[in-house]
Amino acid sequence: MAKILACDFGGTKLTAGIIDLGGNQWLGKERICTQRGLPGEGELRLMFALAERVLAGRKPAAIGISFGGPVDYDRQLVRRSDHVPGWEGVPLVDIFAERFSAPALMDNDANVAALGEYVYGAGRGCRTLLYVTVSTGVGGGWIMNGEVWRGARSMAGEIGHIVVDPAGPRCLCGKNGCVERFASGPYMAQDAVEELKKHPEAGEILQRTICEYGAGGEAVSRAAADGDSLAQEILLRGARALGLGLGNAANLIDPERIVLGGGVTGSGASWWEMVRQTAQATMLADLQVSIVPAGLADEAPLWGAVVMAQQLMDRKHS
Amino acid sequence: MAKILACDFGGTKLTAGIIDLGGNQWLGKERICTQRGLPGEGELRLMFALAERVLAGRKPAAIGISFGGPVDYDRQLVRRSDHVPGWEGVPLVDIFAERFSAPALMDNDANVAALGEYVYGAGRGCRTLLYVTVSTGVGGGWIMNGEVWRGARSMAGEIGHIVVDPAGPRCLCGKNGCVERFASGPYMAQDAVEELKKHPEAGEILQRTICEYGAGGEAVSRAAADGDSLAQEILLRGARALGLGLGNAANLIDPERIVLGGGVTGSGASWWEMVRQTAQATMLADLQVSIVPAGLADEAPLWGAVVMAQQLMDRKHS
Numbered sequence: 001m002a003k004i005l006a007c008d009f010g011g012t013k014l015t016a017g018i019i020d021l022g023g024n025q026w027l028g029k030e031r032i033c034t035q036r037g038l039p040g041e042g043e044l045r046l047m048f049a050l051a052e053r054v055l056a057g058r059k060p061a062a063i064g065i066s067f068g069g070p071v072d073y074d075r076q077l078v079r080r081s082d083h084v085p086g087w088e089g090v091p092l093v094d095i096f097a098e099r100f101s102a103p104a105l106m107d108n109d110a111n112v113a114a115l116g117e118y119v120y121g122a123g124r125g126c127r128t129l130l131y132v133t134v135s136t137g138v139g140g141g142w143i144m145n146g147e148v149w150r151g152a153r154s155m156a157g158e159i160g161h162i163v164v165d166p167a168g169p170r171c172l173c174g175k176n177g178c179v180e181r182f183a184s185g186p187y188m189a190q191d192a193v194e195e196l197k198k199h200p201e202a203g204e205i206l207q208r209t210i211c212e213y214g215a216g217g218e219a220v221s222r223a224a225a226d227g228d229s230l231a232q233e234i235l236l237r238g239a240r241a242l243g244l245g246l247g248n249a250a251n252l253i254d255p256e257r258i259v260l261g262g263g264v265t266g267s268g269a270s271w272w273e274m275v276r277q278t279a280q281a282t283m284l285a286d287l288q289v290s291i292v293p294a295g296l297a298d299e300a301p302l303w304g305a306v307v308m309a310q311q312l313m314d315r316k317h318s
Numbered sequence: 319m320a321k322i323l324a325c326d327f328g329g330t331k332l333t334a335g336i337i338d339l340g341g342n343q344w345l346g347k348e349r350i351c352t353q354r355g356l357p358g359e360g361e362l363r364l365m366f367a368l369a370e371r372v373l374a375g376r377k378p379a380a381i382g383i384s385f386g387g388p389v390d391y392d393r394q395l396v397r398r399s400d401h402v403p404g405w406e407g408v409p410l411v412d413i414f415a416e417r418f419s420a421p422a423l424m425d426n427d428a429n430v431a432a433l434g435e436y437v438y439g440a441g442r443g444c445r446t447l448l449y450v451t452v453s454t455g456v457g458g459g460w461i462m463n464g465e466v467w468r469g470a471r472s473m474a475g476e477i478g479h480i481v482v483d484p485a486g487p488r489c490l491c492g493k494n495g496c497v498e499r500f501a502s503g504p505y506m507a508q509d510a511v512e513e514l515k516k517h518p519e520a521g522e523i524l525q526r527t528i529c530e531y532g533a534g535g536e537a538v539s540r541a542a543a544d545g546d547s548l549a550q551e552i553l554l555r556g557a558r559a560l561g562l563g564l565g566n567a568a569n570l571i572d573p574e575r576i577v578l579g580g581g582v583t584g585s586g587a588s589w590w591e592m593v594r595q596t597a598q599a600t601m602l603a604d605l606q607v608s609i610v611p612a613g614l615a616d617e618a619p620l621w622g623a624v625v626m627a628q629q630l631m632d633r634k635h636s
Contacts, residue, residue, distance in 0.1 A: 079604070080421050152445075
């Protein structure tokens with residue numbers, strides 16, 4: 001039975017898995033968290049080590065790669081990583097193909113995760129969907145008529161950087177009021193810390209969760225769940241911005257379904273309610289697009305990488 | 319030589335044209351303005367009269383129809399007209415096919431105009447574009463990889479009703495701060511009239527152009543061109559909202575080009591500059607999508623209807 005190697009270069013972790021062609025469970029899977037400051041070359045060496053371990057001497061027939069940053073799909077080059085230096089212009093697929101003597105295909109993690117959810121997850125049974133991950137960033141991938149839609153420059157799906165409030169706060173991208181500026185974990189935490197500075201008497205629970213979990217999205221989610229009103233306000237503001245972005249995207253493209261993944265989607269019922277309510281109110285009345293939780297959690301990119309490798313095999317045999 | 323009949327049901331006018339299959343100039347073309355209050359059935363009779371006149375006894379081999387309102391493309395039914403009563407659920411293509419004994423195909427005017435611009439106008443030479451008309455409303459149509467993208471419910475392209483300022487004024491659709499609420503001719507005129515009420519001493523030129531041209535987009539454009547600062551402010555606010563919408567659409571889909579048509583696009587260089595500048599600032603740096611004026615003016619839907627009829631002929635012969 002032909003084997004597929006799936007590799008996921010995430011922002012803070014690397015994962016490799018091996019699976020039979022057409023299979024639906026991993027024969028082997030390994031994950032490690034990467035240290036901050038590790039350059040691209042170091043990540044590559046770590047990923048090779050993971051891959052060798054899951055392969056255990058077996059030879060892959062095809063390799064799918066999910067990369068956590070912009071990818072030039074047509075030329076199969078990494079554009080850059082937004083987290084790790086040294087990835088600019090790296091021909092990752094050529095490097096993998098040579099190392100493992102097998103054809104490889106790469107795409108950015110949002111597109112690959114969309115493909116994973118489409119084939120194995122919460123997108124099954126529909127032909128057109130928007131997948132959005134709400135985590136350290138907010139990214140999106142489109143499946144249109146059963147295929148990944150990448151756009152003219154492999155840049156489609158950037159829902160994190162659509163502007164939903166021109167009077168809103170500044171985002172790292174230079175614009176004001178992007179979806180990501182309101183809805184991503186780190187920005188919610190940043191806003192929480194700012195608010196606590198201004199109102200030291202407020203947000204007692206939030207102060208505790210930030211101590212315990214660090215200044216990230218998880219601290220805000222947990223404080224909100226525990227009844228902290230400041231955290232709830234920040235969380236719902238993010239949910240509202242995301243809902244506006246999703247409603248706008250639905251008006252533009254009319255997908256069958258929207259699938260939401262990423263850590264922030266674990267923030268509870270009131271977060272989901274605000275996202276859905278705002279999105280539905282933003283969509284035209286003829287458009288009632290369902291918004292559902294992802295089915296594969298953080299394994300979506302790895303499963304999408306499997307689909308890409310399968311596509312490579314199909315091409316070879318057709 | 320086989321003849322094609324092209325019909326355009328616009329909001330305020332009806333047009334019919336006849337052309338040779340594969341031809342690039344009209345053998346005959348007729349247009350009339352419709353009176354307010356004329357029901358759908360009356361428009362249909364008028365269109366039949368126009369069509370008979372341009373056909374002059376010739377029999378069409380295929381018919382393309384552009385309809386100014388939401389269309390259920392899969393079922394080939396009119397959903398409704400936003401201007402004219404009595405169009406709900408009308409099977410316009412069946413009626414035409416029976417009347418002229420020829421196959422017919424219908425789509426909404428924004429999609430059809432996008433197709434016209436793609437094949438005959440400012441979209442030539444690219445495979446993926448967004449066409450936007452800025453007129454009495456703001457509508458859009460997508461060409462993706464050389465085909466009209468309609469979405470799951472034939473509702474894609476509704477850029478007029480994406481929200482770009484949640485704190486903005488109320489739109490007819492019920493939401494606040496839609497692109498159309500700022501950028502369409504009637505809403506700009508409405509805002510102008512409101513401002514003049516509040517500041518009767520301001521907008522001398524604007525008051526004159528409203529008397530002369532009526533309370534529509536043209537009065538605002540002309541007053542702005544003649545140096546009226548109130549009109550300029552309203553016009554540029556509309557341009558800014560449109561630019562935000564276009565930039566957001568580009569971030570989501572990454573088209574090669576954006577084509578702008580409709581009366582408001584004749585508002586001069588400062589309008590275009592504001593649209594382009596805001597759109598580019600809203601797009602991510604890797605995305606520099608060109609924004610160009612439409613090439614077919616108000617004939618874009620008629621040329622698009624020709625393309626649809628040609629597609630019908632191609633299907634028949636394949």
